[in-house]
Each structure stands twice: as C-alpha cells, then as structure tokens.
Amino acid sequence: MKLKLISAVPAALLLVFALSGCGRNDDRLVMVTEATFPPYEFREGGKIVGIDVDLMKAVAKKTGRELVVEDMSFDSVIAAVQAGKADVAASGITVTDERKRQVGFSRPYVTAQQVVIVPKDSEIRGSADLKGKRIGVQHGTTGDLYVTKNIREPERFPNGSLAVAALDAGKLDAVVLDGEPSKVHVALHENLVILDEPLTTEEYAIAVNRKNTALLEEINAVIDELRENGGLEKIKAKYVKQ
Structure with missing residues (x-):
C-alpha cells in the first residue's frame, strides 16, 4: 500500500518508550490501522474488519491477548509503534528499506x-x-x-x-x-x-517495534502456521471476492 511519509516521533515520546522497555505490560494486543483500505481494513456495522484484523485476531488468540484495534491516520501508525503507544501497525503496510530502519517487519503475508x-x-x-x-x-x-x-x-x-x-x-x-x-x-x-x-x-507485512523481538517471533509463527494450514487463504477469501 502504503509507503507513507513518516513524521518524526517527538524525542520525549521516544525517551518514554526507551525507559518503558519493548512495549506495554498488559494483556491487550493493540493494533493501529487506517480503516479506509478495503479489503485489508474497513468499517462494517460500526466495527473495523478486514484481512489485517483477522490476521491479528489469530495472533491475539494464539498468545492469549485481547485484540484492540485503533483507527488513525496512516501517517501516524509507524510513529505509534515506535513510541510504544501500540504493539503493531497492520494497515496494508508495504515493506521498504526506509521502513526497515524504523520498525521490525514480520514475514510478508500478501503480495500486492x-x-x-x-x-x-x-x-x-x-x-x-x-x-x-x-x-x-x-x-x-x-x-x-x-x-x-x-x-x-x-x-x-x-x-x-x-x-x-x-x-x-x-x-x-x-x-x-x-x-x-x-x-x-x-x-x-x-x-x-x-x-x-x-x-x-510489493509485499505487505506487520510492523512491530524493533526492540520487541518476542512479539515479532510470535507473529511470524502465526503467519507460518496459517500459511501451512490454509488459514491465511481462508482469511483472504473471506474478504476478496473473485
């Protein structure tokens, strides 16, 4: 999708994040996205749904967390992950060399x-x-x-x-x-x-803070499992009409 121009994260936020470790310390898995990008994320009946949401639901279930989805401008999703305000950004995010310097990326799950x-x-x-x-x-x-x-x-x-x-x-x-x-x-x-x-x-992947290697490994494991058991194709088929 989306090679968005990333605005700089305020130094104060980065300092707070550095002091707080790799991420938040509760049982939620906070995903930020821009919910205007069907079939990956969009609003339906007042809820945000789509391929990215279902993929992260699978990660949340596997890791025993509650998925919380927050809608924001796409230009802000990477910054939210960098600052520790969110665990992941899942928003049809294209993997680029510039982004790799800012966040960690999961294995690609879509070719676009x-x-x-x-x-x-x-x-x-x-x-x-x-x-x-x-x-x-x-x-x-x-x-x-x-x-x-x-x-x-x-x-x-x-x-x-x-x-x-x-x-x-x-x-x-x-x-x-x-x-x-x-x-x-x-x-x-x-x-x-x-x-x-x-x-x-291009290829889409999930963005995670570079320090949060444990979460990145969990996401990769779920993507691998869904790819092997056909679950990834089922998620895509749910939203992509042939």
Missing part, C-alpha cells in the same frame, strides 16, 4: 500491486500514456512515490476513495492505487476500469 484506474473511454492504455496526465494518488503511498519519481507530480488525496471519486467526476485522468482496494472502488463506479498492466509489485 500498484495499478492504474481510468474511465472506460480513456485513451490511457498503459504507464507510457500517463505522461502529462492528471493523476490522483493517496498521499504518501507507494503509488504516490512511484508516480512522483517516474511520471509527474500527482494530485494527492487523504484516501483512495476520494481520489477515485474525483476521477469519476472528471477531475482526473487516472488514479494509481493498490490492486485489491482498487477492485472495491471500481465496483462502486461503473464508468471506471483497472488497466491490465500493474506499475509495481
């Missing part, structure tokens, strides 16, 4: 792509046709980074649904977003389609 959404009657057929076009992205995502670096300065939106709405209203020529969320958005806008050619291939 950045794709291009256009109107059905668009002349855009691939990445080469995006030059000079009005392109919308979710602010700070890997789609934002790719478009900025390789094509042009995009128009940035707080979330994908707003970017897609602007495209449907004729205010943009294309939108670049993660593949599975794009399917959800396009299903709500009959005038839009996803191009066959993806722009990138």
Whole structure:
C-alpha cells in the first residue's frame, strides 16, 4: 500500500518508550490501522474488519491477548509503534528499506500491486500514456512515490476513495492505487476500469517495534502456521471476492 511519509516521533515520546522497555505490560494486543483500505481494513456495522484484523485476531488468540484495534491516520501508525503507544501497525503496510530502519517487519503475508484506474473511454492504455496526465494518488503511498519519481507530480488525496471519486467526476485522468482496494472502488463506479498492466509489485507485512523481538517471533509463527494450514487463504477469501 502504503509507503507513507513518516513524521518524526517527538524525542520525549521516544525517551518514554526507551525507559518503558519493548512495549506495554498488559494483556491487550493493540493494533493501529487506517480503516479506509478495503479489503485489508474497513468499517462494517460500526466495527473495523478486514484481512489485517483477522490476521491479528489469530495472533491475539494464539498468545492469549485481547485484540484492540485503533483507527488513525496512516501517517501516524509507524510513529505509534515506535513510541510504544501500540504493539503493531497492520494497515496494508508495504515493506521498504526506509521502513526497515524504523520498525521490525514480520514475514510478508500478501503480495500486492500498484495499478492504474481510468474511465472506460480513456485513451490511457498503459504507464507510457500517463505522461502529462492528471493523476490522483493517496498521499504518501507507494503509488504516490512511484508516480512522483517516474511520471509527474500527482494530485494527492487523504484516501483512495476520494481520489477515485474525483476521477469519476472528471477531475482526473487516472488514479494509481493498490490492486485489491482498487477492485472495491471500481465496483462502486461503473464508468471506471483497472488497466491490465500493474506499475509495481510489493509485499505487505506487520510492523512491530524493533526492540520487541518476542512479539515479532510470535507473529511470524502465526503467519507460518496459517500459511501451512490454509488459514491465511481462508482469511483472504473471506474478504476478496473473485
């Protein structure tokens, strides 16, 4: 998803965290996320649900903790983990070299792509046709980074649904977003389609404070178990409609 631009964690928070050890000392497993990214995290009936939530429920059950899910701006989730305000960030987070210097990452559990959404009657057929076009992205995502670096300065939106709405209203020529969320958005806008050619291939993982190696090992063990027994595919199939 999401190579978000991480804001610096205040020094005072880092000091508090350093003095408090690797994490919080209660029976909760606090997960932070941005709940506008279906099928990984979204609101349904007043609750936050999705692939990432079910994965962390499995971790909580295995480790005897109560899962608590907190919704916040994606730009804040890594900082919350760094400061010890949350145990994990699970929000369709793309593994990048820069992020590896800030947090520990679990084993990847999803392979994802950045794709291009256009109107059905668009002349855009691939990445080469995006030059000079009005392109919308979710602010700070890997789609934002790719478009900025390789094509042009995009128009940035707080979330994908707003970017897609602007495209449907004729205010943009294309939108670049993660593949599975794009399917959800396009299903709500009959005038839009996803191009066959993806722009990138990425991997999502769970972010944990670098000092909390015990929790990271627990998460990896659950991911391995779910992959071996088919549970990971069942979680994905629950939310991803073929």
